[in-house]
Amino acid sequence: MSEQTQLLTNDTDDALRLDKQVCFALYAASNLLTGLYRPLLAELGLTFPQYLVMLVLWEKSPQSVGSLGQQLYLDSGTLTPLLKRMESAGLVKRQRDASDERRVLVELTEQGDSLRASAHQVANTLASGPLLPMTEAEALRDGARKLIGVLTSEQKAEE
Amino acid sequence: MSEQTQLLTNDTDDALRLDKQVCFALYAASNLLTGLYRPLLAELGLTFPQYLVMLVLWEKSPQSVGSLGQQLYLDSGTLTPLLKRMESAGLVKRQRDASDERRVLVELTEQGDSLRASAHQVANTLASGPLLPMTEAEALRDGARKLIGVLTSEQKAEE
């Protein structure tokens, strides 16, 4: 494939190499893919994680901060400031849940809801020139999902 | 699979469905995997991206900042402060290349080199309870690599 796979010394530390292969591949692929979305989402005034929040809210709104965090595997330390920025951008409204004052409900504004059409364009633009053949894209997605499943169930087991 | 695949409205915008998005699966898998490494690497005094730099340097040292960046898909805005932290931790030495004063060569210190043994332990610990069956791990790795290849070659084509 690429040159860096040749940068190997002839020692026996296969464990380090293999380790590098899987974890680095995921890390780099994720960063690069985010970079592909960045200019497209910038036109909508969104960052990539903000886009993920919008995807979740377009499916159901309002939702609590915790609910968003569960679906995206993010905590309030990440979401609270992110949602505040989205609120000042006019995309969402944040308000305490009257029936449980600990919760904060995040709701799409009309502007946030209407952005859905533009986002649809972005998704279609990316899909129109598919990066990977469908079968490979599905294999990658399923592999990543399987890893997510393992990593999140291990967390539960530790409790 | 998981519950969030049920959080779908019955609209026809398949393109926007979170659970079909390769980008979210990669994003979440990468974040979660980094989280798995975090406590293990913390014992070595390393963050995950610092660990990646060490993996590259253990293969060859010294290397320029640009060379590290090419292999890890990171720029000087990320690497310069990261390498400074690694230098103050005593893991690497940074010095201008005498034959080309624009370059900075990053070299493992003795301490940095000796950390390799401990890192080997970390990699073996993770490998001993394999997260995914080997074939699935390889499929995930190969899919990610293929995507990396596409995304980096597209960047070249834009120039």
Add this chain to the structure above:
DNA sequence: CTATTTTATATTGCGCGCAATTTAATTTGA
């Protein structure tokens, strides 16, 4: 040989991502 352009790294600024802690509301239990 000098002016221009290119290359390599550093700096600045902003938005995550998460550990650790804090604040406040709800639940639990003696």
Add this chain to the structure above:
DNA sequence: TCAAATTAAATTGCGCGCAATATAAAATAG
């Protein structure tokens, strides 16, 4: 009932990750 435990979100602090810019050295052009 009311103190202790639990839960939800916010806050603080730090390390990325990258765009934009700055600085300086080397390569190139005329």
